[in-house]
Amino acid sequence: MTTRPRLVLTDIEGTTSAIAFVKERLFPFAEAELDAFLAARGAEPEVAAILAEVPGPDRVATLRGWMAADAKVTPLKSLQGLIWEAGFRDGRLRGHLWPDVAPCLRAWHAGGVALAVYSSGSVSAQKLLFGHSDSGDLLPLFSGFYDTRMGGKREAASYAAIAAQSGQPPAAILFLSDVAEELDAAAAAGLLTCQLVRQGDNTVACGRHPEAADFPMVTTRFGLPLTR
Numbered sequence: 218m219t220t221r222p223r224l225v226l227t228d229i230e231g232t233t234s235a236i237a238f239v240k241e242r243l244f245p246f247a248e249a250e251l252d253a254f255l256a257a258r259g260a261e262p263e264v265a266a267i268l269a270e271v272p273g274p275d276r277v278a279t280l281r282g283w284m285a286a287d288a289k290v291t292p293l294k295s296l297q298g299l300i301w302e303a304g305f306r307d308g309r310l311r312g313h314l315w316p317d318v319a320p321c322l323r324a325w326h327a328g329g330v331a332l333a334v335y336s337s338g339s340v341s342a343q344k345l346l347f348g349h350s351d352s353g354d355l356l357p358l359f360s361g362f363y364d365t366r367m368g369g370k371r372e373a374a375s376y377a378a379i380a381a382q383s384g385q386p387p388a389a390i391l392f393l394s395d396v397a398e399e400l401d402a403a404a405a406a407g408l409l410t411c412q413l414v415r416q417g418d419n420t421v422a423c424g425r426h427p428e429a430a431d432f433p434m435v436t437t438r439f440g441l442p443l444t445r
């Protein structure tokens with residue numbers, strides 16, 4: 218029998234939120250705003266420090282190449298988060314969550330299960346998405362936010378580091394993701410895993426991890442607190 222997780226660690230794209238929202242709304246927004254953003258804020262210390270981490274003679278070309286390749290590299294992710302900030306604050310952007318997500322997160326939290334996020338999106342972007350979501354402000358539910366500064370999502374060491382920082386043993390943490398290689402890495406570090414295979418989101422079940430089509434199914438499979 219599986220013991221009830223004490224911490225649920227969730228991915229965003231493909232897990233709480235549609236892949237199409239990230240790829241067809243968030244990424245194009247950042248791409249369209251890049252030049253104007255750099256012209257307006259490129260000299261600010263925070264932005265200049267990020268740009269200093271971008272290699273190559275033409276940093277903007279490198280950034281655009283990363284965007285085209287959907288590279289999960291920290292400088293791009295930090296910059297995208299800063300560009301999205303204005304959009305989330307003035308209402309042009311709202312964080313998409315599948316309708317089943319917020320009720321389950323609220324129930325799990327109310328039942329004493331801690332919640333945290335691990336996404337390639339920067340911590341500040343994660344907070345913007347959950348703070349300005351189409352299901353309301355969910356930020357108070359979360360006690361931890363982790364991004365690629367903890368390491369890559371396909372590396373077991375990243376999950377070991379998150380477990381150590383969260384204060385929970387790996388076996389008490391349930392990691393939710395749509396990506397098989399991320400789940401493999403989490404399992405190698407001793408975490409419980411569940412692959413979200415959402416209908417219409419083009420995720421392919423890998424067969425190596427427990428599967429769920431939505432968060433209510435995760436609730437049932439892992440004995441998490443029920444929605445009332």
Ligand SMILES: CSCCC(=O)C(=O)COP(=O)(O)O
Pocket residue numbers: 228229230231239243289294297335336337338339342343346370
């Ligand atoms: C506001 S979060 C944006 C998500 C993102 O930038 C991304 O690359 C998706 O990565 P994930 O690890 O959530 O699949």
Ligand SMILES: [Mg+2]
Pocket residue numbers: 228229230231232394395396
């Ligand atoms: Mg994902």
